[in-house]
Amino acid sequence: MSMNQKLFEVIDADYSCLGKFPALSGVNLEIRARERISVLGANGSGKSSLLHMLNGLVFPQKGEVRFLGRLLSEDALRSEEFNNLFRRTVGLVFQNSDIQLFSPTVRDEIAFGPIQLGLSKAEMEERVNDLLGMLNIQHLSDRPPYQLSGGEKKKVAIASSLSINPDVLLLDEPTSGLDPKTQSWLVDLLEELHRAGKTIVTATHDLNIVDRISDRTIVLGEDHTIAATGWTSEILDDTPLLLSVNLIHEHLHCHDGIVHVHEHGHFSEHDHMHRNKGIR
Amino acid sequence: MRPRWLVTKDVEIHVPDYKKKSARKGFLDKTIGEVASLVKNSVFLEEYANRDGILQSIDPRVKVLSIALLLICVSLLKHPLLIIGLYLVILGLAMLSKIPPKFFLQRVWLFIPIFSGIIAIPALFNVFVPGEPVLILVKFQGKWSIGPIKIPEVISITKQGSMAAFVFVMRVATSVSLVVLLVLTTRWSYLLKALRVFCVPQIFTFIISMTYRYIHLLLRLIEDIHLAKKSRVIRKGSIREGQRWVSTQMGTMMKRSLKMSEDVYSAMVSRGFTNEVRVVDSFKIGRVDYLWSIFFVLFISLVMGLNRIWG
Numbered sequence: 001m002s003m004n005q006k007l008f009e010v011i012d013a014d015y016s017c018l019g020k021f022p023a024l025s026g027v028n029l030e031i032r033a034r035e036r037i038s039v040l041g042a043n044g045s046g047k048s049s050l051l052h053m054l055n056g057l058v059f060p061q062k063g064e065v066r067f068l069g070r071l072l073s074e075d076a077l078r079s080e081e082f083n084n085l086f087r088r089t090v091g092l093v094f095q096n097s098d099i100q101l102f103s104p105t106v107r108d109e110i111a112f113g114p115i116q117l118g119l120s121k122a123e124m125e126e127r128v129n130d131l132l133g134m135l136n137i138q139h140l141s142d143r144p145p146y147q148l149s150g151g152e153k154k155k156v157a158i159a160s161s162l163s164i165n166p167d168v169l170l171l172d173e174p175t176s177g178l179d180p181k182t183q184s185w186l187v188d189l190l191e192e193l194h195r196a197g198k199t200i201v202t203a204t205h206d207l208n209i210v211d212r213i214s215d216r217t218i219v220l221g222e223d224h225t226i227a228a229t230g231w232t233s234e235i236l237d238d239t240p241l242l243l244s245v246n247l248i249h250e251h252l253h254c255h256d257g258i259v260h261v262h263e264h265g266h267f268s269e270h271d272h273m274h275r276n277k278g279i280r
Numbered sequence: 281m282r283p284r285w286l287v288t289k290d291v292e293i294h295v296p297d298y299k300k301k302s303a304r305k306g307f308l309d310k311t312i313g314e315v316a317s318l319v320k321n322s323v324f325l326e327e328y329a330n331r332d333g334i335l336q337s338i339d340p341r342v343k344v345l346s347i348a349l350l351l352i353c354v355s356l357l358k359h360p361l362l363i364i365g366l367y368l369v370i371l372g373l374a375m376l377s378k379i380p381p382k383f384f385l386q387r388v389w390l391f392i393p394i395f396s397g398i399i400a401i402p403a404l405f406n407v408f409v410p411g412e413p414v415l416i417l418v419k420f421q422g423k424w425s426i427g428p429i430k431i432p433e434v435i436s437i438t439k440q441g442s443m444a445a446f447v448f449v450m451r452v453a454t455s456v457s458l459v460v461l462l463v464l465t466t467r468w469s470y471l472l473k474a475l476r477v478f479c480v481p482q483i484f485t486f487i488i489s490m491t492y493r494y495i496h497l498l499l500r501l502i503e504d505i506h507l508a509k510k511s512r513v514i515r516k517g518s519i520r521e522g523q524r525w526v527s528t529q530m531g532t533m534m535k536r537s538l539k540m541s542e543d544v545y546s547a548m549v550s551r552g553f554t555n556e557v558r559v560v561d562s563f564k565i566g567r568v569d570y571l572w573s574i575f576f577v578l579f580i581s582l583v584m585g586l587n588r589i590w591g
Contacts, residue, residue, distance in 0.1 A: 057546040080554070087552040094550075098497055099543045104469030104489045116552035144469070146496045164551060 005033040006069070007168060007199060008054055013063035015049055023049035024060070025224040031201060033167070036194050038210045038232060039203040041220030042246040047203035048095060050220070051170045054201065055092040088117055091166030095173045097153035101145035106137065106156050109145055113164040124163075131159040151182040158189070168199040175206050187212050205247060211236060221245045308522050312506050316499050328464045333377030335465040339569045340474035346576050347462045348478075353580055354454045359590040360443065362583060363450045369579075370457045377465050384464075388457050396452040400445040404437045411440030468492060473563070482557040494544070498537060505529065 008031040015024040023046040031037060031054075041047045052058045053065055056072050065072040067086060077083045091113075094100040103109040110131055114124040132138045135155045140148060145156055154174065161169065171190075175183045183206075190213050194200050202213050210217060210232055217235040219242075221227035227245050228235060235241065242248045329336060335343060350366075357363050374384045402408050405417075407429065413436035420433050463471070472485040509525070517525075545553075 052546070055550050057550060083554060084552070087550070092550045094543075094547055096543070099540065100547045102490055102493060102544050102547065104472070104493060108469070112548075112553075113551040115558045116554070118558075144493070144496075146493060160551065 007031050007033050007067065009066040009069075010050075010053070010060075011064050011066070013053065013060035013065060015046075015053060015058060015060045017049070019061070022224050024053070024220075027060075027063070027226055029218055029226065029229065031168075031199065033199055034194070034197060035199055035201075035216060036190075036214045037199075037201045038214035038217045039201065039220065040205065040207075040210065040217055040235070040245075040247060041203075042205060042222055045220040045222055045245070046224045047205075047220060048172050051092060051172050051201065051203050055090055055170055056086060057092075084117060087113075088164060089166055090168045090170065091161035091164050092170040093154075093157050093161045093172060093174055095176065097150070097157040098146070100157045100160065101153060103145065105142050105144055106148075107132075107141045109156055109160045110163045113160060117164060127163050127165070131163055135159050150177050151179060154178060154182070154186070158186075162193075166198070168201065169193065171200070171202045173204055173206075174202060175204065175209060183209065207236065207242075207247065219245055219247075306516075306522060307519065308506065308526065309510075312502060316503055319495065319499060326467055328377070328379050329467045331378040333379070333465065335373060335377040335461065337568050338572050339563050339565050340466050340470040341477045341563055342565065342569045342573060343462060343466060344471070344474040345477055346572070347458050349576075349580060350458050351455055353583060354451055354458070357451070357583070357587050358447075359587060360447050360450065362587055362590065363447065363454055366583060367450065367454045367457065370454065370461060374457075374461055377461070379461070379464055384457075384460070387460050387464075388453055392449060392453050392456065396449050400448045403445040403448065404441045406432060406434070406436050406438045406441065409438055409441035409444055411438035413437070414439050414442065470563075486557045490544070494537070494540065497540075498533065501536070502529075502533065 008029070010027050010029045013024060013027045014022070016022045027046075027050065039047050039050055049058065053060060056065075056067075056077055059065070059073055067090075070076060070082070072086070077086065101109055103112055107128055110128045111124050114127055119127070128141075132141055135158070137152065137155055137159070140152060140156070145153060148156065154177075158174075174186055174190075178186065187209050190200055190202070200213065204210065204213075214232045217228075217230065217232045218226060219228045219235060222245060228238070228241055230238075239248070243250065338346075354363065354366060357366065371381065371384070375381060406413065410432075413434065416434055416436040418435040420431065420435075423433060424431050466474070469489060472489050475485055476482065
């Protein structure tokens, strides 16, 4: 996939769950090949819906989604050829690993995608073994996924999406519920995958990892519209924006005998600004 | 703004005296706990399937096929000694597969009296199976009948009847032992895949394996919901309240499982599932399987030969 090729184009898309609970409204965006994008937003802002829409699992009631210039719709995905191309190219790691892991063993789980896409048995086995090795989970290969810990489940879920070798990897809240070590392992992995030429779109509200996993950020507001798009560094510095979409909050507290207000969110406590210095 | 009552505590905590009472579990605790532990222990544990015994080392397809042939063989055997012999061989196999004999016997014999014992009882009496009396129970004066059944003058337990009942019960016990042995020594996922040797459609085994996987998740969810409720309940509720809670929870679980099935389906679609099940199994027939098959064919031939001679 050539650099800068337009992968996804979302044009004025509205989507509501069950037709009555709005999840996305008037969304316009573009995703190009080899980009690293974060989708930021508070709980319930529509991040998951957006990823599901990009993965062709739900479709906008108004507006459209285009993939490589072609309309991504239920009808389009009925074509075996297009479906195969699309599923081979785009992989999604679900927020809830228990939903994603439905096979009887870890090995079956990782093999599921390659088998569905018609890879040969030898190729499938090679991929499964390589991924088990890469993620250091060989010892889990014959275990049923429901017996695993949260971190192990997440690794298997990632392996099961990577086994398709997608060019575009969509990740829904990948660090939620992971311990700090596994979180940092995941961030390293995403950096490595990006260096290998993959497009990575991560939905998250974990502001600590955003600057490491993305160059560009899309911010969803609580009204389900896009509040801003821009370079990640600029977005993270835009405190009024982050406050307005409820990703950070103003916090009144006291230390060193000084009562002051500052924003809580991504920076560590040592770096924060004392705006109302001296109020006692 | 936080309500005042939430952030002030003006009552001191006073621990009342309490006498130690024998804690009795409510019906909810008992039912949920027992169901969850039964399913977990009997289905999910796979403790014996992971041991390195003789049956565990055989390819699941070969094993399923062998057990199926043995089941047919058991139903064809006529001589009680042959059935007993076969049963002893199965016990031996269970021990070679590192299944504790007590556990194995309990699994089989706990249910036999309930299911087949009751069916076999009438066969003991000369009313149904005429023959030489062994034990006379009642003597009537004159013959009479209830509808089409003629009641003889003497009601007794017959030799032929006892033998028929014995053979029947042993046949059931041997067959049940075979199936229990298969299930205990084979991992559930392998067992389902192995069913494909009998041309069981893939969609069928696939759905069962997914059902099995999500039963586990839903069971855990039910346990968690119950614990969450328990942690918030202050006074002891009545049975009626408990029943009402169960019925609403059943509805909620139904909705949740429906939502979950939709989500799981989209997770499958996301990875290329197109309503056509494709499964690859990685079974390999090895030397042990060939050896087993040779012995097995010889054994079956011997048993069937003896059955012919003695029968």
